[in-house]
Structure formats: C-alpha cells, structure tokens
Amino acid sequence: MAEVPPLRTRMLARDPSAQHRAATPLELLFDLCFVAAVGQAAAQLHHGVSEGHTAGTLLGYLMVFFAIWWAWMNFTWFASAYDTDDVPYRALTLVQMAGVLVLAAGVPAAFRDYDFTIATIGYVVMRVALVAQWLRAAREHPEGRPCTLRYAVGIGLCQVAWIGRLWLPHPWGEIGFAVLAVAEMLVPVIAERRMQTAWHPRHIAERYGLFTIIVLGEVVLAVTAGIQEDVADGGWSAGLLEIGTGGLLMIFAMWWIYFKHTVSDHLRDSLTRAIAWGYGHYLVFGGIAAVGAGLEVVIDSHAHKAHLGAAGAALSVAVPLLVYLVVLSVLHVQLVHAGGLMVLATIVGGALLLSTAGMADTLTVEFATLLMGVEMMLVLVAGLVIQHTEPRARELADRRL
Structure with missing residues (x-):
C-alpha cells in the first residue's frame, strides 16, 4: 500500500550523508x-x-x-x-x-x-x-x-x-x-557563499543522471517519429537505415560516456565544483536535445524537405555532439580528475565529427550520419581504454620512482 503523505511536517534540512537517498x-x-x-x-x-x-x-x-x-x-x-x-x-x-x-x-x-x-x-x-x-x-x-x-x-x-x-x-x-x-x-x-544548503551529493548525481536518460528518451521518440513519417511517405530505404543506425549509436555512446564516471563522491568537495557541475549541464542537456533536433533535420534532408544542404544538415548533428563531448569532458576532468588523454580523445573525436559532417555533400548525409555514430562509439571505446589503463600506468610510474 502506498504511503500516505503527512498533512504537514516541519521543513528541516535533510542529512547530506544519509544512506539510500534516492529520487522520489x-x-x-x-x-x-x-x-x-x-x-x-x-x-x-x-x-x-x-x-x-x-x-x-x-x-x-x-x-x-x-x-x-x-x-x-x-x-x-x-x-x-x-x-x-x-x-x-x-x-x-x-x-x-x-x-x-x-x-x-x-x-x-x-x-x-x-x-x-x-x-x-x-x-x-x-x-x-x-x-x-x-x-x-x-x-x-x-x-x-x-x-x-x-x-x-x-x-x-x-x-x-x-x-x-x-x-x-x-x-x-x-x-x-x-x-x-x-x-x-x-x-x-x-x-551559498557562507553556508551551503544540505543537498545530498548522491541524490543530485542521480537526479542529473535520470534527467539525462529522459532527454535521451526524447531524442529516441523524435527520431522514431521522423523515420515513421518518412516511411509513411516513401517506404523504407537504405538511407533511412543508415540514419537510424547512426542515431542509435550516438544515443548509446552519449549514455555510456555520461555514466562511465562516478561524480557523487566529489560534488561536495567545494562550492565551485558543485556550481560547475550544475551549470555545465545547461549545455549537456541542451546538446542532447539538439542532437535529436539535428537528426530530424537529417531525416528532412533525406526526404528533400530541408532548405539547407547535406553538409548543413550533418553539422546540425555534429555541432551539438561536439558541445556535449567537450563540456562533459571538462566536467569529468574537474570532478574525477580524468587525465589529459581523455581530453585528447575528445578533441580528436570532435574533429572527426566536424570533418565528416563537412564532407556530407560528397559522402551523402545518410552515410555521414552513420559514420558520426561510429565515431561516437570510437570516442567511447577510447575513453574506456584510457579510464582502465591510466591508473595502472600511474601506479607503475610511482613504483619506479
């Protein structure tokens, strides 16, 4: 039976170190x-x-x-x-x-x-x-x-x-x-300059993670609706399959890249870190939602409904992906001390995304979208390899010293 909420209780600060603090x-x-x-x-x-x-x-x-x-x-x-x-x-x-x-x-x-x-x-x-x-x-x-x-x-x-x-x-x-x-x-x-409110770091990290998933779900719905509309007009095609596959790879990579680090243990280290994490998500959430909009632009381009070229349509996906990668990389460097190799992987991945989008007129916008999905997966794989090898390399270097 669901718990009945009290009519009124005294509003006191919650314990920021309480165990099992979860979203309601x-x-x-x-x-x-x-x-x-x-x-x-x-x-x-x-x-x-x-x-x-x-x-x-x-x-x-x-x-x-x-x-x-x-x-x-x-x-x-x-x-x-x-x-x-x-x-x-x-x-x-x-x-x-x-x-x-x-x-x-x-x-x-x-x-x-x-x-x-x-x-x-x-x-x-x-x-x-x-x-x-x-x-x-x-x-x-x-x-x-x-x-x-x-x-x-x-x-x-x-x-x-x-x-x-x-x-x-x-x-x-x-x-x-x-x-x-x-x-x-x-x-x-x-x-909060002199006294921080009693927010719970694990609860905040969970809330941001859940909203990230929800916005990613909005991308899935938008792309699915766009593809369904195109299919209703002209049926399935290889181009639509390329767009759908590329979009799915992007969504999966964005999800995994976001959750491959645990940030809750560091959020209360300083007000600056907490502010940076909270404010940085304006571009993280906005970037995710814009990727969905960009994929719909690509679908319009495939159906010859868009009033811009293939490169412009591809850039409407590549640019928000780049914003997402860069901002999240900066946040992870600040909060979990992700090393320079992680930043380098982000820069290389962003350069690949932009160059692929720029060649969409030659590659076709559909194939460019598929390639950008593959490139996002490569950024993810590179990040996972770096995440597992960097601590071991530092440990070996410390032993030698």
Whole structure:
C-alpha cells in the first residue's frame, strides 16, 4: 500500500550523508512535465534549422532552454536539501509543474514571433512557487535562515525583472535576457557563499543522471517519429537505415560516456565544483536535445524537405555532439580528475565529427550520419581504454620512482 503523505511536517534540512537517498516518484513526475517543454524546444529547433533559419532559431532555443533548465535545476537542488514530502510541499510542486506546462505552451510563439509572454508567465509561476518553498524553509529551519532568505529575495527580485523585460523592444529584450540570466545564476553563488544548503551529493548525481536518460528518451521518440513519417511517405530505404543506425549509436555512446564516471563522491568537495557541475549541464542537456533536433533535420534532408544542404544538415548533428563531448569532458576532468588523454580523445573525436559532417555533400548525409555514430562509439571505446589503463600506468610510474 502506498504511503500516505503527512498533512504537514516541519521543513528541516535533510542529512547530506544519509544512506539510500534516492529520487522520489514526485521528482520523476516533475521531470516528465519538463520533458514536454524540452520536446517543444527541440521541435522548434528542428523546424527552424530545417527551414534554413539557423541563427535566429538557435538564439531562441538557447533562451527557451535556459528557462527550462534553470527552473528544473533550482527545484532539484532545493528538493535535495528540503524535501518534506508533505501536502504543502506537494501542492507547491504541483504549481511548478503547471508552470512548466504553461511555459511549454508558450514555446512555439517564442520561436515563431519572438513573443515570450506566455513562456515568461509559465517561468515566473514556477519560480514564485519556489520562492514560497524557500520562505517556508526560512521560517521552519532557523539554522539555515540567512541562506534560504537570500535565495527567496534573489529569486523574487529576478521575477519582477523578468516581467518588466517583456516591455523591452528589440534588441534590448535580448540584452535584458542575458543580464537576467546572469543575475539568476548569481543567486546560488551568493546565497551559498557562507553556508551551503544540505543537498545530498548522491541524490543530485542521480537526479542529473535520470534527467539525462529522459532527454535521451526524447531524442529516441523524435527520431522514431521522423523515420515513421518518412516511411509513411516513401517506404523504407537504405538511407533511412543508415540514419537510424547512426542515431542509435550516438544515443548509446552519449549514455555510456555520461555514466562511465562516478561524480557523487566529489560534488561536495567545494562550492565551485558543485556550481560547475550544475551549470555545465545547461549545455549537456541542451546538446542532447539538439542532437535529436539535428537528426530530424537529417531525416528532412533525406526526404528533400530541408532548405539547407547535406553538409548543413550533418553539422546540425555534429555541432551539438561536439558541445556535449567537450563540456562533459571538462566536467569529468574537474570532478574525477580524468587525465589529459581523455581530453585528447575528445578533441580528436570532435574533429572527426566536424570533418565528416563537412564532407556530407560528397559522402551523402545518410552515410555521414552513420559514420558520426561510429565515431561516437570510437570516442567511447577510447575513453574506456584510457579510464582502465591510466591508473595502472600511474601506479607503475610511482613504483619506479
């Protein structure tokens, strides 16, 4: 029988060293609501790039994805420290889930007309609900009150500014977005400077890993839908099989590369490392979702529906793959001290991806996609070999000394 949540309990900081701290069913439901917004952003990126409007579409994607990622991240770290799982906590989480669905509904207008009104309203709803959570923590957990109040005040002020930004004309609206994005990211840095909240490192690592899997699942769904549409129009072909195989290899390689290191033991070593890990995932999550959009662009190119050449379509996959590899490599170097050979493997792999995409006009976009999938697997294999041989080599060198 499912456990009935208490009507209300005191919101105290959780033990950051507690054993068996795992993601809750509520957190998983929360993630699924966010995937709806991620899917909308990736779909709009796919259509914009496929129609040849790459620059403007990419800017819109980065702006929308920031709102999605930042709201998800803030809830995740708060829940890791102050999840009481009582009725008020669940109710405020429901409000945040409603906010992300409003944001998702506003994504098409943000891309099509550069109208961020609905998306901003959804974002502010999520953030105001989180302010209420921080204020509750400040009232019921006196030991952490200075930190929690800094969060509540900082987030609250930013929301007032987000609403005001809606009246800024182009290009001041975009400049205001950048300024407010920086202001939002400074709030945790300032709030946790003297005292860190009691977030759990293994719980945080698990939450990020689960969301990575969910975004990868969104890529699978997007590519499957694109292939099914093409099959319905013209039937199966060798080119579609090449795209599908290459996409599957990319997804599998991205999954394994992400999970081949354990980072939870190092997250609480310093605030800088925790911030780097959390913030770096803007590009990790955004890169994964963009790979799905790029693969759909490749499918459009195969069906002669895309308004850009084969090389452009292939680059729409290669570039986000490169971003994913580079950012994740930097994070792993910082947190688990992955050596220079791992960075070298990433650089070589990225160069191969870009060169293959650049030759898509000659190779065909379908074969280039298959080759990029193989190259991602080679990056994975190289990383696994380095991961197992570098410690042994260092041990032998130490013995000789």
